[in-house]
Amino acid sequence: MSLTISKHCASITPSVTLSINSKSNEMREKGIDVISFGAGEPDFCTPEYICNAAIEAIRHGKTKYTASSGTVKLRKAIADKLLRDNGLSYxxxxxxxxxxxxxxLYIALQAMLDxxxxxxxxxxxxxSYPEMVRMCSGVPVYIRTSEERGFIPSAEDIEKMITPKTKVFxxxxxxxxxxxxxxxxxxxxxAELAVKHQFYxxxxxxxxKLIYDGKKHISIASISEEVKKQTIVVxxxxxAYAMTGWRIGYAAGPKDVIKAMGSYQSHATSNANSIAQEAATEALSREDDDMKKMVDEFEARRDLAYNMINAIPDMRCVRPEGAFYIMCNISKFLGKSYNGKKLSTSVELCSALLENFHVAVVPGEAFEAPNYFRISYAISRSQIKTGLERIAAFVSALQ
Ligand SMILES: Cc1ncc(COP(=O)(O)O)c(C=O)c1O
Structure with a gap:
């Protein structure tokens, strides 16, 4: 045998978002003032009461393996949260x-896909979705959505793509x-299509929790008991708690799927970090004022970024109602040149923007959207303002 990387691993595309982050970090290390709209994480600190719960957990020796699927206390806190916030009983x-x-998400796909x-x-x-699907030997099938229809597929758009092999939406x-x-x-x-055609x-x-304009989140599993039986809520x-580094996530769904996920996880990684599980239990068990402040701040940033983007000639975006991302339509700029260099793709345009104007954004190719780039507004309002002023200067310099 030769010393080669397996075909399935060699074919994985590394995350574009992470490579943009590392490129902008390298530039920062060289003393360049880069504004990064790349990050997918809140720029807030984990609330103090959650950190204190972790410190207490260490002091009380909660430093051993837990049940592979998580402590009973945390799973109970998650069940309470799902009932309280989403009307779901598990x-x-x-x-x-x-x-x-x-x-x-990954082990759920492992549990469901042949x-x-x-x-x-x-x-x-x-x-990550298409890569995860491929890593589970599945086939990603895209349902293309349009900006004009708010990036939401209609039932007809979806039904056209359903085949006897459709397993998951x-x-x-x-x-x-x-x-x-x-x-x-x-x-x-x-939900109706899933029940009619029997897919998960x-x-x-x-x-x-990051939702604006007074809107309320709906979990699709709460639409009917029937659809709940074929939904995995992740x-x-x-x-929501600015805990990206703590690495706690969860899934709730039909017993057989959760059991299969548990078997997979027990061999692949065992349990999630025991200390972080204690902290998550505390977070889910009380009211959180910090979260409200964070959401209000994100909403103000959304307004600032949305207004500034739409004021840039020839650029536009759909007004997001949640998360902390905006997709900017850059189709009018593709094919133009900067300093004599033609920028035909979003990747080329984004790298010219980073190199010359020191602003990092994520090219649309990463999201199956080549006429766009994505900005994350999980940075301060003053950085958003400076970054978008630089973007406006860049696009006005294109010829
Ligand atoms: C849509 C989506 N799902 C899942 C995740 C992963 O979250 P976690 O940090 O809990 O793994 C992210 C992170 O960027 C995301 O954007």
Whole structure:
């Protein structure tokens, strides 16, 4: 045998978002003042009461392996949260705790997919879904959505793509990369299709709490008992509690799927960090004023960024209602040149922007949206203002 990397691993595309972050960090280390709109994490600190719970956990020796699917205390706190916030009733054996929502999503796909099974993904979509599907030997099938229709697929758009191999539909509301929030009618249509054609719904609700304009999050599993039986709800602590580094996510769903996920996880990674599980239990068990302040600040930043982007000649964006991302339509600039160099793609345009104007954004190719780039407004208002002023200067210099 030769010393080669396996074909399935060699074919994985590394996360574009992470590579943009590392490029802008390198520039910063060289003393360049880079404004980075790349990050997918809140710039707030984890609330103090959560940090204190972790310190107490260490002092009380909560430093050993836990049950692979998570402590009973945390799964109970998650069950209470799902009932309180989403009207969903689950027992502890219908819940699993993982190393972040990302792991929950991945092992859920592992539990559901056989080789060749198709997974419907509305696009633009989060960068990791197609790779995860391929890593589970599944086939990503994109449902292209349009800016004109708010990036939400109609029931007809979805039904056209359903085949006998359709196994899962991935729903992300609020959405990364475009902040779209699905309304009840669209969710109901998806739920009905799932029941009619018998496929699972993988509902990624990680941005549930980051929702604006007085809107309320709906979990698709709450639409009917029937659809709940074929939905896996995924959520986690990263975004709502500014706990990205703690790595706690979870999934709730039908017993057989959760059990299969548990078997997979028990061999792949064992339990999530025991100290972080204690901290997450505390976070989910009390009212949180810090979260409200964070959400209000994100809403103000959304307004600032949205107004500034739409004031840039020839640039436009859809007003996001959740998460902390905006997709900027740059189709009018593609094919133009900067300093004599033609910029034909979003990747080329974004790298010229970073190199010459020191602003990092994520090219749309990462999200199956080549006519866009994505900004994350999880940075201060003054940075948003400076960054968007630089973007305006860059596009006005294109010829
Ligand atoms: C849509 C979406 N789902 C899941 C995740 C992963 O979250 P976690 O930090 O809990 O793994 C992210 C993180 O960026 C995300 O944007």
């Amino acid at each position: 027992g502890a054996d219908e819940i699993i705790v993982s190393n972040g929502a990302k792991q929950s 080789p060749g099974d198709e997974v419907l993904i509305p696009s633009p979509c989060w960068v 991935i729903l992300t509301s609020p959405s990364n990369p475009n902040g779209v929030v699905y309304d009840y009618e669209h969710m109901k249509a998806i 719904i993988l509902s990624d609700e990680i941005y549930e 959520n986690g602590m990263s975004k």
